[in-house]
Amino acid sequence: MFRSIMFLSAFVFSLPAWAGDLQPRDGWAVHPTTQTHDALTKAVKAAVKSNGLIVVTQAGPTKAAANRGITIPGNRVIGVFNNDFAVRVLETSTAAMIEAPIRIYVTENEDGTATLSYKLPSHVMAPYTDEGGAALAAIAQELDAAFQAIAKAAITGSH
Template structure:
């Protein structure tokens, strides 16, 4: 039995299967029929078209591959706009820890990709008492922009 457990452990470290992102409070989850790389390119275009910028990108897939571990493609893409950064900073210094707001791209088992994100209204909710109605207004505007970006990316 011990050898069987050891064999399972060895085999399981060399690959991983795709897991979909389940809908949850404060998240938008959009399944697509696009391959991962296409969705990533389309997201980048949509971000720019909406007047925002890709500020950060991170994902474990390449580093895992270099270690001999195959995992599905996934990438966290931080998106923001300096106008909102300055505006929110003036309302709540603490809230800026949440910027940039992130999109999450995941490759699904069938080769398609899913786009997910926490809505800016959800992300900035813990700071509403400090930032007041002006922060609520900024978050609502960002909700609209992020939905437009997501819709354009998955279209």
């Protein structure tokens, strides 16, 4: 009996950890797609470049988990910014730069499709507008438009 319980426990813990598809939440843009995780990740990177921003960072636990024998859904965080925005943000608020790069999140859904999501830059920068004022709010609005263009290009393949 103990062996059966140990086997079942090992089996349950080795199943994919589907946390469920991301749902819309306050301050986020969430875009379900029909693309696979890998295809959407590549499309996001291309769209970032074609919209004048740079992929500054990337992180994801999927491959590292696989190297440990653990299967989890595709999961990639892509940090996006550029030096022009960095300099302009710093002119308004040193504290606000803690939020750069702003992240785009690509997650694999249980059905094999992927979702592109991100916190709206205006939402991310909102806590600093008391310091950065209207200038920082305007920069955040520009970033909102840029992130929306990235999402549209990545989803439609028009990058």
